[in-house]
Amino acid sequence: MTLQSPRTTARSLDAPGAASDLTARGTQIRLEHVTKDYGIATLAVDDVSLTVEPGEFMTLLGPSGSGKTTTLNLIAGFETLTEGTIAFNGRDVGALPPHRRNLGMLFQNYALFPHMTVVQNVAYPLQERRMDKAEIRRKVAEVLELVQLTGRDDTYPAQLSGGQQQRVALARAIVFNPTALLLDEPLGALDRNLRAALQTEIRRIHREVGSTFVFVTHDQEEAMNLSDRIALFHDGRIEQVGTPEQLYREPETLFTARFLGDSNVLDIGGGTAGDTARWDGRSAGWDGRTLAVAPTTVAAHPGVRERRAIVVRPEDLGIALDQADVPPGANCVAATVRDVEFMGPYRTLLLNLGSVGAPGRARLDAFGAALSIGDRVQAWWMPERARVVAA
Template sequence: MPATPSPTVAPAPASIPARAGTQIRLNGVTKDYGLAIPAVADVSLTIEPGEFMTLLGPSGSGKTTTLNLIAGFETLTAGSISFNGADVSALPPHKRNLGMLFQNYALFPHMTIAQNVAYPLRERRVPRAEITRKVAEVLELVQLTGRDDNYPAQLSGGQQQRVALARAIVFGPTALLLDEPLGALDRNLRASLQMEIQRIHREVGSTFVFVTHDQEEAMNLSDRIALFNDGRIEQVGTPESLYEAPETLFTARFLGDSNVFELARRADDTVVWENTVWALDSRTVSARASAGGRAALVVRPEDVRVGADDAAVPAGVNSVPATIRDIGYMGAYRTAVLSFGRDGTVGRARFDATQTDLSVGQSVTAWWRVDKQRVVAV
């Protein structure tokens, strides 16, 4: 992601206290519309108080439906949802006290910024003096002090999204649910608002549940990620654990780029791909791959080195012959598209931009350290 200037960060108003947040627990949650497979199938997940949890996955994977079930916009087919141990499965949305932020800002165009932010407080019949105070506090939090009397059309897209965020948190919701809120913004503005959302999450201290299909966004923002696939959770963990220790090929491919070698067979300390025997470190075999069934070995492009001849390959590593199909210059580094082995399995390597001894069409040896590979379930 291109570097963007850091925005000026204002301190949180002293009168907005940090909140411990709310625990959200999903137990066997299912939503079935009567199609071939349920939209959400037996999902169990605990979101800890104050956590920034991202529901990540491709379109149709069940992440947005899960968010709507938490919000109460959809009814459960099976399972239960609880907030701080209290079952809310049967509660309508307005009784769950949740803040919502959507890609569509849903601001009232005929209302000023202050009136838009005050709307949920007026609906809750909060006294006028308290409304004035809370609106001022939250506009300071989102760095829009002085824009009270502007109308939405007078603000940029990023500023409008900040107004929507202020409105979503002004009443102190149980948790904040964010459904692809940055999807309509350009790349640089998205990066800036990601930083703003991180800052506000830290300062408010509430539980945030964020839905996106953007892997970089999820990696940047989240304490943990729940990766969805076909209505189920494929894997849950920190961004680092999902990237560095994927359990399945789906996880390895969805979070970042991977070189993938589907294995012919596996022993205790070796694996075989085509006719190539590679060393195996049992600590890099995922639990789901250890259970048996088809498996693949994956290596991230940044962990693959390319040598012009075998003499450049150090001892104790795994290697494979390859041909360079293309080289791309990315500024800080170069990428090489490679054909591995006799069947020409396509992969990638990343190397320093100053390295100029490699060329398209060249036969090379690709190699990597054994502890940098991962054997995953297919």
């Protein structure tokens, strides 16, 4: 009896990149071999090269200390380069101070002037640029309408909710038509529901403004929800760059697979030079069974003798009570149920995979057949729904 079949997900990874469809009103930001050395044991940013296309929403994602915020500060000019170059539309800006880079900034703590009204806060960068008063009124009115704060002109920050204060900060950051907008964990201080609402607003505003957005977060779901592309940082370097779907469906390393969502990981060891062809799609042994590997699922080949692992997402892992119920052509390993978590629309099955007891997860329909702790099952997946990565 098959209890669960993996869901089929529509894929379009061979389609043109997201940046090709974006408005050209934004600015290209190019980082080449960017390095920041604070004189400690490890580099804060280590030889980072990245191009953010005009009008693109690029997210710098990674754990604390991975280098993402330092990279944003280097783009902003708040930190000085140790090595490398940063260019806006081909113009080297590495020597320019922050105020000469014409960038909008949005921070987690809003940084609003408490003694100024909403209108005064938003108008401030225009007044600093000595713009005509009539033009200031027009621009402020337009941007307050964009962030849906029309009618709150004379309100002070203390009279606004956290979400409304962040909208004011966003309006102030974009009112002067900046080269690009840099957002440093701007939603980190908000509760979950408000974060979700403001994510929707940020996506809408990005589409309407058409500017280049560079967004920093450690929240994987936030990055997946907002971004055209994600640059995943790890130990000061970029681990992988791609669309949210590419990073989730086609991770190149085990770090990427584990950081972007839950993963079932089956270590399949290393190899010698003579074994390299096996990873072109023949087979890999695991726990006394032969596991088929689809050629298109093999990430960039690790070096000789480096360890490899098969990664299967929980939604791609099927569960059957008997091996006879496993679909033809599927890979299969024995598993033991160690816990069941009820998540509302689905249940998460926590597993011990194979005789080694590797931790695993599968998603079951909330109304499907129930399983109990200690039950023996067969965990299966189709070869084309897995990924072979460097472990």
